[in-house]
Amino acid sequence: MAQVRFIHTADLHLGSPFTGVSGLASAQRKRLADSVYVAFDTLIDYTLKEKPDFMLIAGDIYDGEDRTLRAQYKFQKGMERLNEAGIPVVISHGNHDHLGGGWKRFDLPANVHVFNDEVSSHSLTISGNKVTVTGFSYGERHVKEARILEFPQADETSTYHIGMLHGSMDGDSSHAVYAPFRKEQLLSKNYDYWALGHIHLRQILHSDPCIVYPGNIQGRHRKEIGPKGFYDVFMSNGETSLQFIRTSAVCFETLEVSCKEMMHMNELIDACTAVAERYINENNAVMAVLHLKDVDEYAGELLEGIPEEALLEAIQESLESSTADAWITGIVVGEDWGETRVSAIGEKISTTMSEWQQSDWKWVLKDLYQHPKASRYLDPLTDELIKEIANEAIPKIHKAMRAGE
Incomplete structure (x- = not known):
């Protein structure tokens, strides 16, 4: 043949x-x-x-x-x-x-x-x-x-x-x-x-x-x-x-960074920078979310009270000194630390949201999508987009409402 x-x-x-x-x-x-x-x-x-x-x-x-x-x-x-x-x-x-x-x-x-x-x-x-x-x-x-x-x-x-x-x-x-x-x-x-x-x-x-x-x-x-x-x-x-x-000119990726026994913030920033640099050496440009894992009590103390935006800014500045091909867009703390310390009200809110149907999400988002200016910059509110919003919302609730904050 x-x-x-x-x-x-x-x-x-x-x-x-x-x-x-x-x-x-x-x-x-x-x-x-x-x-x-x-x-x-x-x-x-x-x-x-x-x-x-x-x-x-x-x-x-x-x-x-x-x-x-x-x-x-x-x-x-x-x-x-x-x-x-x-x-x-x-x-x-x-x-x-x-x-x-x-x-x-x-x-x-x-x-x-x-x-x-x-x-x-x-x-x-x-x-x-x-x-x-x-x-x-x-x-x-x-x-x-x-x-x-x-x-x-x-x-x-x-x-x-x-x-x-x-x-x-x-x-x-x-x-x-x-x-x-x-x-x-x-x-x-x-x-x-x-x-x-x-x-x-x-x-x-x-x-x-x-x-x-x-x-x-x-x-x-x-x-x-x-x-x-x-x-x-x-x-x-x-x-x-x-x-x-x-063919991809830019890769989206979640990059894991081990924080085990880290006691100084420069160690964390250097580790995040090194992981991103290794990725782009093997691939093209990357738009990454950093997943901080192995967060023990030492690393946990480092991260306590640090706004995500401040840490992102420091890591991005470190990367820009060596490459323009790595863009860090978010930081997720492993379940071994932040995710297990959600406040009671945070748990109640996330449980309620997890039970919402498509119609509930559309009702919550209707004011935004009916806004005369903002609506022009939004993607159509499809079932697929609603599912994506729902999947991302609950972890954000957890992060924003940790116990003791």
Whole structure:
């Protein structure tokens, strides 16, 4: 069976606004805002250098249904570069960039095939062999039905049959559930590869045949930690191999710092600086939350009464003397100290908040989202964002209401 090589990417989220970064300097905010475009350039540059047979983009090219002009222009130019190199691209749009959104259309070059909102197949001829790709684009943001039921069985006349699906596996609550499927449903189609999108955590759900989420190409907030990228896929003689290619220009990360037996504040600052420097020596720029662990009574005494902002400022100043690539945005004290010393009223408040439903959070946040000025700078209050706010709120309550404070 002939070899086929292709790029599997998804969730580019061009135009992502990035959230929770208000404390950064203007130069850092710009670098972060540009990072998704740097990641996209890395994707295109790698593809042009390696010259695979084709590229698959499994949904959410753009972050919003309005598709900003900068994002569309950048994508169109990238597709033109691939067209000049003779590399076909097959696209499906997802819940973020569905076909029903309002945007100014850009004319994509002839090498690009975009699925419409009906499940259909597109054939490519690679070295005389037929490769069939089946997929669909979201016609609207909320696709709740199991579109996998509409996918045909593998085309027996094709050398390879690949499925593209932007959706969630049943039971996965990490993202809003769209176009749900069960792994058994994918396997029953007898396809050679499933190119998935929507879930931003890189993962391989099955190895034979491969069912793969490549994750997004650039983390967008501190919940999307670690290096991001895409897969370079090789298929030959019934076997598939995957090579992960990193694209993220800035990594979000939680970095652990041991505070065991620290008795002086300079020791703590130096340890935090060293951990951050080690990370950027092995990776690109990092936006990190420091997790202070092994906080014994000595380190606990050091931390007592120190405002987080003051400690952040000292650590950042230490880092800036050696690198501009590490930005510390928060400090979390390990459960062995701060988290176990929450006041009674703090426990009562956090318990109540943990029982809130989506409607309760919307009621609490409604004044902010209805504010004539503030609302313009806020992301849409989706179920996913509410879940993120809820997950971050309770630890902040604990931190603010420690016993004795």
